[in-house]
Amino acid sequence: MGAVVSLDGLLDTRRVWKGRPVVEDHGLQPTGHAALDAVLPGGGWPAAALSELLLAQEGAGELQLLWPSLARLTSAGERVVLVAPPFIPYPPAWQAAGVDLRWLSVIEAGSKESLWAAEQCLRSGSCAAVLCWPQRADDRALRRLQVAAETGQALAFACRDQGAALNPSPAALRIAVDSKPAQWRVLKCRGGLAPARPIAASGRTG
Amino acid sequence: MLWACILLPQLALDSVLRRREDADQPLVLITGPANRRIVQAVNPPARALGLRAGQSLATAQALAGGFTTVEHDPAATECQQQLLAAWAYRFSSQVSLHYPRALLLEVESSLGLFGPWPRFEACLRKELKTLGFSHRIVLASNPVAARMLANAHDGLAASDAELTRAALAAMPIDRLGLPADAATAFSRMGLRHLHQVLTLPRETLGRRFPAQVQLHLDRLLGLRAMALDCYLPPDRFESRLELNFDVESSQALLFPLRRMIEDLAAFLAGRDAGVQRFDLFLEHAEGADTRLQVGLLAAERDAGRLLELARGRLEQLTLRAAVRNLRLSAEELPAFVPLAGELFSARAQQQQGWEQLRERLRARLGDDAVRTVGVVADHRPECAWRSADLPATCAPGPAPRPGWLLEAPRSLPLNGLRLLAGPERIESGWWDGGDVRRDYYLVETAAGQRGWAYRQLGESRDSPLWLQGWFA
The missing domain is CATH 3.30.1490.100 (DNA polymerase, Y-family, little finger domain)
Structure with missing residues (x-):
């Protein structure tokens, strides 16, 4: 049975091409939600890439999704930047979620400048995660953010309206955040098939 | 000690040219009273037009057109020399502006830091080129010799007294900075080079020439020291x-x-x-x-x-x-403390530190654009946060608080609204005029958002709620 070749051997000699880019290992970035980590290909957020959160309404639950990651990063002494958030981050709640406020920075910027500021923060390499709320970002602006995130090895999160879900996007991960029922739907994840079933949002009390 | 002399042969011209974008256009420096303007210096494109230093302005204008004239400003040139001294102070603690258009640096004590002389010299030349000054650099064992050797040499490194003496001996007598009449007298006596003068008996020289000639020769050879006034950088x-x-x-x-x-x-x-x-x-x-x-x-x-x-x-x-x-x-020049970067940083590609990034953002977006949020121990939600440079921390309370706070409360119609928890009474601020008496509810809208809304104490139960935050 000399014709039998092991699959690993084939892959190692690179004679079989896998239709996915090599996922560079920049370190694991778990989301902090076990159910979500289980379905995401890298076991968490795509490192050094843009993740898009598509919100059903304002305040639909993006913080519940992000807080565990932000808490993990800030308590490790890494900087998290909010670029032009739509509301005031209310410190008692952020603190209760475990976020170390010393490592949280808020940048105030107009809608035009906010993309520039987000790109600068991502590109600098001194921020671990950058959250932004692009209002009318086109494909190109998102691609810039994606490239900047790759350059600076940072997590980029863009929170957008769910109406943008139909448009194509260069983001490595797209999650729709529904509020009724409270659930997360993975629309796209690079390096794997998007799971068909929605994931119940954890962290909601009552 | 070893002294380096940096001679700036065209300081006045360079200090004008380096500030102009069109440095490759013909330009002449003029000086003299209004009725007799003299060309003092010309740059290479102007020289190509046939202009020379020493011509009168009328002659120059007759020879060529289309060159720029700039009035020679001795004060500005002096400023540039001061600047160069400040620059040189980086390389040596003893910098002297004793001679015009020249910098004297004691370099032997700097060699340990800036490497052997050839590397040090290359570094000086590179920086001077960046600053835009043409220059000649000579190294000698004493400052006077360094200055005088720079008259005839560029790049000479006479690194001890012997070599300095040998280099000086071959110098023509009129380039040694002797008083003019003494130099003329020497050349009329047939003494064209220093080594010829040095073979003469000392007493004869002393009898024939004033004392300062002997003094100058002694200083040249390093037999007598010269007190140099050292440059002290200003505070602003x-x-x-x-x-x-x-x-x-x-x-x-x-x-x-x-x-x-x-x-x-x-x-x-x-x-x-x-x-x-x-x-x-x-x-x-x-x-x-x-x-x-x-x-x-x-x-x-x-x-x-x-x-x-x-x-x-x-x-x-x-x-x-x-x-x-x-x-x-x-005005204020505080000590510079370089940022200590981490050697084993997890983020290996870190090109820009947070401090630099923050400056960048502040420069474009305004001074207050980058902030942190801090907690204030106050029960009123609108008072419980502030944007601060350094956040204070306090123990979180037991009741849930929303992650997003609205800038100003907005009215929330009651239809479809579900009250999940509450009321929680917050009554505070009677002492500072911002009196607040509210009942807070955790509400869920028809669309499923969770909000934090309140009703003023005393309002009827069917009046609209005021939304103050989202439990996002």
Whole structure:
């Protein structure tokens, strides 16, 4: 049975091409939600890439999704930047979620400048995660953010309206955040098939 | 001790040229009274037109046209020399401006830091070239010899007394800085080179020539020391640039600004200081100067970064009138403490530290753009946060609080609203005028959002709620 070749051997000699880019290992970035980590290909957020959160309404639950990651990063002494958030981050709640406020920075910027500021923060390499709320970002602006995130090895999160879900996007991960029922739907994840079933949002009390 | 002499053969011309963008256009420096203008110096393109130093301006204009004339300004040249001394202070603690158009540096004690002399010399030449000064560098065992050898040499390194003596011996007698009549007398006696003079008996020389000739020769050979007054850098930096024409756009100011900031950076490097706040004054023909303050959170001295910050502020400025002159002034020069980067950083590609990023953002978005949030021990939600430079922390309360707070409460219609929890009474602030008596509810809207809303105490149960935050 000399014709039998092991699959690993084939892959190692690179004679079989896998239709996915090599996922560079920049370190694991778990989301902090076990159910979500289980379905995401890298076991968490795509490192050094843009993740898009598509919100059903304002305040639909993006913080519940992000807080565990932000808490993990800030308590490790890494900087998290909010670029032009739509509301005031209310410190008692952020603190209760475990976020170390010393490592949280808020940048105030107009809608035009906010993309520039987000790109600068991502590109600098001194921020671990950058959250932004692009209002009318086109494909190109998102691609810039994606490239900047790759350059600076940072997590980029863009929170957008769910109406943008139909448009194509260069983001490595797209999650729709529904509020009724409270659930997360993975629309796209690079390096794997998007799971068909929605994931119940954890962290909601009552 | 070893002394390096940096001779600046065309200091006056260089100090004009380095501030002009069109340095490759013919340009002459003129001097003299109004009725007899003399060309003092010409740059290479002007020389190609046939212009020479020493011609009268009328002759020059008859020979060629289309060259720029700039009035020679001794004060500005002096400023440039001071700047060069500040620059050289970085390389040596003993810098002297004893001779005009020359810098004397004691370099033996600096060799340990700046490497062997050839590398040190290359470093000096590279920086002078960047600063835009043509130069000749000579190394000798005493300052007078270094200065005089620079008259005839460039790149000579006489690294001990023997070599210095040998190099001096071959020098022509009229290039040694002797008094003019003594030099003439020597050459008439047939003594063309120093070694011929040195073979003469000392007493004869002493009888025939004034005492200062012997003194000068002794100093040349290092037999007697010369007291040099050393340069002490000033405590502040001030630089002024006349633009000679009206500048209407801030873009056109960038080139002169770049030069000024490079000068500032060279000065700061010499003082081992940084700058935290500097002012840029745009002087107009009429009216008060426009003042542009550039403030940084930490002392900085990198020219590129300073320029980028100044540029960020300059581009936002609308010029109300044409700019005549540019002035840069830095009063406070705190000690520069370089940022300690992490050697084993997890983020290996970190190109820019957070402090630099913050300066960048502040320069473009405004001074207050980058903030942190802090907790204030107050029960009123609108008072319980502040944007601060350093957040304070306090123990979180038991009741859930929303992650997003609205800037101002907005009315929330009751239809479809589900009250999940509450009321929670918050009653506070009677002492400071911001009296608050509210019942807070955790509500869920028809669309499924969770909000934090309140009703003023005393309002009826069917009046609308005021939404103050989202449990996002």
